[in-house]
Amino acid sequence: MPSQSAPVRRRPLKAAAVVVLLAALSGCGLGDAQEPPRDESGAVTEAASAGAYAIKVGDCLNNPRAERLTEVEFVPCDQPHELEAFAASNLPDGDFPGDTEVAAKAEExxxxxxxxxxxxxxxxxxxELIHLNPTEESWSGEQDRELLCLVGAKGEPTTGTLKDSRR
Structure with a gap:
């Protein structure tokens, strides 16, 4: 299950949470988790809880700041939401590089x-910037390599995208 790590912001006095995804759930992995309702373009069409591995760039979410992250609340982006997924990348296959290195690569x-x-x-x-990244357990158990970047307005919901917001 995901665990929350220490803040990793470069700016003083504005701590951002870093959440890591871990796949193992008492016998079933998050890779098999349900998807939120989406239209033909892939946009979420109604608020729904779904597995954390269902997050795609462009998705808007509420409350994904849990010590153990297995499900998140997806919200259409035209409704108030806390965070928006804005970028994703995969780490190369190989041995798990360690929590510190994975978090550093995600932050970078x-x-x-x-x-x-x-x-x-x-x-x-x-x-506020948050990243989701693999843990040793999700790396080996689910072949999880994804780094996922989320952004939100600290302490307040937003409606619509923060793309080009210059905030």
């Missing part, structure tokens, strides 16, 4: 993608 990737998404550098932004 998400910070690099942030400016292209939001329109300003992260250090100049008031937004």
């Amino acid at each position: 990737f998400c910070l690099a993608e942030f400016k292209a998404f939001a329109g300003i550098p992260y250090d100049d932004s008031a937004l």
Whole structure:
């Protein structure tokens, strides 16, 4: 099950949570988890809880800050939501590089993608950045290699995308 790690922000006084995905759920993996309702373009069409592995770039979510993350609340992006998935990448196959290195790679990737998404550098932004990444258990049990970047307005819901928000 996912666990929450220590904050990893470069800006002082604005701590961001880092959540890691772990696949093992007493006998069933998150890779088999249900999907939220989506239209033909892949956009979520109604609020629904679904497995954490169902998150795709462009999805909007509520409350994915749990010590153990197995399910998240998907919300259509035209409704108030806490976070938006804005970038994803996969780490190369091989041995698990360790929690510290995986978190560092996720942070590096998400910070690099942030400016292209939001329109300003992260250090100049008031937004919160969170990344989801594999753990040793999900790496070996689910072949999980995905780094997933999420962004939100700290402490307040947003409606619509934060893309090019320059916030």
